[in-house]
Amino acid sequence: MAVQYIEANNVSLTFTPPNRMPVTALQGFDVAVGEGEFVSIVGPSGCGKSTFLNVLLGLIAPNSGEMAINGNPVSGPGRDRAMVFQEFGLLPWRTVQDNIGLAPELRGVGKRQRRDLCQTFIDMVGLSGFEAHYPHELSGGMKQRVGIARALVSDPDVLLMDEPFAALDAQTRDIMQAELLRIWSEAKKTVLFVTHQIEEAVYLSDRVIVMTKRPGRTKTIIDIPLDRPRDYEMRVTPEFNELKLSIWNELKDEIDTQGGPHLG
Amino acid sequence: MDQAVEQTAERPRKLAGLEAAMEVDELTGWAKFYDDWRRVILGAMAVTLFFVFWEALLTWGIPLNKFIISKPSLIFIGLFRDIESGLIWRDLLVSGKPLFFGFGAAILVGVPVGVVMGWRVRVGYSLDPLLTALYASPLVAIAPLVIIFFGVGISGKAILIFVLCVFPFVFNSYSGVRSVDRLLVDTVRAFGGGELALYRIVLVPTVLPFVIAGARYAVGRGLIGVLVGEFFAASEGVGYRIAWYGDMYVLDRMFGYILMLMVIAVIFTEGIRWAERTAFPWRVGM
Numbered sequence: 275m276a277v278q279y280i281e282a283n284n285v286s287l288t289f290t291p292p293n294r295m296p297v298t299a300l301q302g303f304d305v306a307v308g309e310g311e312f313v314s315i316v317g318p319s320g321c322g323k324s325t326f327l328n329v330l331l332g333l334i335a336p337n338s339g340e341m342a343i344n345g346n347p348v349s350g351p352g353r354d355r356a357m358v359f360q361e362f363g364l365l366p367w368r369t370v371q372d373n374i375g376l377a378p379e380l381r382g383v384g385k386r387q388r389r390d391l392c393q394t395f396i397d398m399v400g401l402s403g404f405e406a407h408y409p410h411e412l413s414g415g416m417k418q419r420v421g422i423a424r425a426l427v428s429d430p431d432v433l434l435m436d437e438p439f440a441a442l443d444a445q446t447r448d449i450m451q452a453e454l455l456r457i458w459s460e461a462k463k464t465v466l467f468v469t470h471q472i473e474e475a476v477y478l479s480d481r482v483i484v485m486t487k488r489p490g491r492t493k494t495i496i497d498i499p500l501d502r503p504r505d506y507e508m509r510v511t512p513e514f515n516e517l518k519l520s521i522w523n524e525l526k527d528e529i530d531t532q533g534g535p536h537l538g
Numbered sequence: 539m540d541q542a543v544e545q546t547a548e549r550p551r552k553l554a555g556l557e558a559a560m561e562v563d564e565l566t567g568w569a570k571f572y573d574d575w576r577r578v579i580l581g582a583m584a585v586t587l588f589f590v591f592w593e594a595l596l597t598w599g600i601p602l603n604k605f606i607i608s609k610p611s612l613i614f615i616g617l618f619r620d621i622e623s624g625l626i627w628r629d630l631l632v633s634g635k636p637l638f639f640g641f642g643a644a645i646l647v648g649v650p651v652g653v654v655m656g657w658r659v660r661v662g663y664s665l666d667p668l669l670t671a672l673y674a675s676p677l678v679a680i681a682p683l684v685i686i687f688f689g690v691g692i693s694g695k696a697i698l699i700f701v702l703c704v705f706p707f708v709f710n711s712y713s714g715v716r717s718v719d720r721l722l723v724d725t726v727r728a729f730g731g732g733e734l735a736l737y738r739i740v741l742v743p744t745v746l747p748f749v750i751a752g753a754r755y756a757v758g759r760g761l762i763g764v765l766v767g768e769f770f771a772a773s774e775g776v777g778y779r780i781a782w783y784g785d786m787y788v789l790d791r792m793f794g795y796i797l798m799l800m801v802i803a804v805i806f807t808e809g810i811r812w813a814e815r816t817a818f819p820w821r822v823g824m
Contacts, residue, residue, distance in 0.1 A: 331728050351728050363725035366820045367743040376739075377729040408820045428729065 278306040279464050280330075280432060285339030286489075287322070287329060299325045300336070301489035307432075307464055309344075314467040314475035316521065317485030318529045323468045324360075326490070327436045330466070331357050343432055353381075356425035360437040362417045364409040370420050371396065371405040377428035395423040398457060415446040422454070426461055433458075435467045439474070448506070451477055455504060472525070476500075476517045477509060484521060487528040494524050608790040617794030625779075626798065632775040633764045636692045640699025641760050647700075648707025649749055653741075655708070656715025666712075673705035678766045690771040699763035703756040710752030714745035747818050750810060757806045761799065 282305040290296040299322035307313045317323045328334045330341055332351040341348040343355065356377070364373050372379075374395060375388045383391065396402060399419040409417055418438055425433055438454075439447045451474060458465060469475050475482045476498055484493045498517055500508060508514055565573050572579060589610045596602045596609040608616075620626040655662040681698055688694035722740045731739060768777025776795060783792035814821070 328724075333724055333728060351730055353730065357725075357728050359721060359725065361721055363721045365722060365725075365739065365743070367818065376726070380726075380730045380735055410820060424729075 279309040279311070280305060280307040280341075280343055280466060282306075282326075282330060282341040283339060285326065285329060285336045285341065287325060287334065287336045289334075298489040300329070300491075302491055303339070303485075304492055305330075305466070305483065307466060310462060310464055312458060312465045312467065312478055312480050313483060314469055314479040314481075315483045315485060316469060316472060316475050316525060317490060318487045318525065319470065321485045321488050321528070322490035323485055324436050327357065327434050327466065327468055331355055331434055353377075353428055354431040355434055356428055356430035356432075358418070358421045358425050358433065358435045358438045360440050362409070362421050362441070364417060364420055364424075366409050369406050369408055370401060370412070373409070373420055374424045374427050376424055381428075392423075392427060395427045398426070398460060399423045400453070413446070414442045415450055418442065418450060419453070422457060426457070426463070431464060433461075433463045433465045435465060437469055438467075440470070447474075452506065454478065455502075459503065472518050472521045473509065476514060476521065477504060482521055484524045485528070493528065496521055496524070604789060605787050606789070608793050612790040613793040613797060616788075616790035617797065620791060620794060626795075629774060629776045629779050629795075633695075633768065633777065636695035636699055636767070637760055637764050639692070640696040640763065641703050641756065643696070643700045644703035644707055644756060644760075645749075645753075648704040648752075649711045649745075651704075652708040652711025653715055653745065655712045656718075662712065662716075669705065669708060673709060677701055678762060681763075681766045681770055685767065685771050690773075695764060695767040695772075695775075698767045699760050702759040702763040706752040706755040706759065707749065710748040710755075711745055714748030715741065717748075718744050747814065747821055750814050750817075754807055754810050757810070758803065761803055765799075 282303065285300055285303045286298070287300045288296050288298045303322070303326060305313075305315075305326075315323045315326070325334065329336050330348060332348055332355070335349075343352075346352075346354065348355075365376070368376075371389065371392050374392045375383075378388045378391055393405075396405060399422055401416065401419050401423065404412065404416065409420070412420070418441075421438065439450050442450060455478060467475070467478060479498050482496045482498060484496065485491065486493045496517065500514065500517075564570075593610045596607065602609060617626075651665075655665055678698075680701070684698045684701070685694045688697050718740060722744075723736060726736055726739050764775070765777035765780070768775040769781050772778040776799065780792055780795045783789070783795065
């Protein structure tokens with residue numbers, strides 16, 4: 275196999291919650307994503323899929339394994355990656371514009387330049403006119419638009435998305451999925467997308483990685499050969515449902531019917 | 539707390555907005571003026587009524603015994619006499635200085651202590667029980683001791699005020715730091731922020747509103763500190779004057795001073811509340 279854009283080999287992570295037994299979140303997890311690809315990771319609750327994104331982001335150091343992005347090994351947070359968080363992670367005391375300008379600000383980009391830079395992405399995510407609003411004045415969908423713009427503004431090579439639409443209601447989620455596809459085709463980023471919703475994974479992705487239950491490993495990888503650009507009608511085609519079913523069949527054996535603890 | 543109360547008070551008006559939406563007419567003239575200033579007008583009316591009732595009661599109700607009570611008209615006249623003679627300004631200056639220094643020292647010591655307690659778990663666990671006990675106890679009880687140690691002058695009073703004011707700052711900064719959102723810390727780190735950026739972008743904006751709220755409690759305690767300090771031992775100052783007028787049975791003057799203190803306390807707390815609303819607009823939605 276050729277050298278991939280995102281490569282993670284044999285990543286393992288064990289952590290010990292306070293006053294508990296050690297938990298093995300990931301064991302020998304492999305991921306390979308090509309440049310410009312949209313890849314989703316689905317898995318049962320607590321399989322370590324979100325944890326893996328935090329490892330790849332550089333917030334958590336793995337016990338073993340190697341990770342590289344475009345050939346550069348990952349050790350700590352870096353400009354080549356940006357995360358969109360499930361709970362948005364917006365600074366409540368900052369306006370939309372200042373939230374989006376966080377990464378350039380931390381890099382020391384001047385105020386004027388920052389504003390121009392932000393405006394491009396504010397327009398791209400459809401938030402023109404809301405530059406001076408505070409997060410509490412926005413709906414959930416708009417908050418996540420800010421989260422996406424904030425991630426894109428630093429021009430990362432890779433966009434990591436940790437269940438970004440899980441906190442939204444069903445209709446907003448549908449709209450945001452379509453919006454994400456539009457933004458993705460404009461911004462041309464490599465995306466690694468974690469979700470527990472199979473339909474979302476099929477609709478958005480080029481490939482879907484199905485994880486085992488904890489300790490998380492790759493169970494199988496399913497190609498999604500649907501045409502792009504994708505539209506809402508595709509979701510009711512037999513082909514689409516076929517793909518959903520095949521993922522479900524892989525996933526159902528992994529789901530703990532008793533409902534284990536959620537460790538992300 | 540206060541915010542919640544204010545919000546529930548506003549809620550019926552939001553519902554009333556529904557009726558307003560159906561009626562196209564805009565409010566005009568007095569109706570609009572009343573609608574805009576309803577809170578202030580109703581509040582001011584209650585205060586005025588209180589004084590009118592007090593005046594009326596002692597004019598026509600029960601006979602006025604100047605040795606045990608006074609009435610608003612006499613109090614206001616007395617207050618203006620003291621303002622005219624300049625006595626009140628001198629006393630305010632004498633009492634204001636220790637308040638300023640004691641309060642300032644409480645901020646400078648209390649906030650860093652609270653922040654370190656929140657940031658370093660071991661420091662927090664060690665200091666929490668001791669400081670909680672001190673905060674909960676009526677520390678004015680040690681006023682005589684402080685005066686004996688540090689004298690009747692400005693330093694004794696300032697230290698008493700400091701002791702009373704420092705705890706709201708400690709505990710509010712402490713809970714401020716502990717309420718820092720883990721996700722925001724991760725976010726700033728993920729976008730390349732170091733320790734300093736975390737302080738500036740996450741810690742300070744989280745803790746600052748807590749500190750200002752602490753200041754509101756501390757002002758009240760500080761005023762108590764001034765008075766108690768001057769009740770015990772002083773030859774001038776607001777507290778001394780109140781005690782002295784009381785001893786002399788010049789009750790109209792005494793009430794004049796108390797009235798002035800009330801006005802000052804209201805100005806302080808309302809001023810801080812106004813500063814909170816202006817400086818932290820995002821908190822309106824929290």
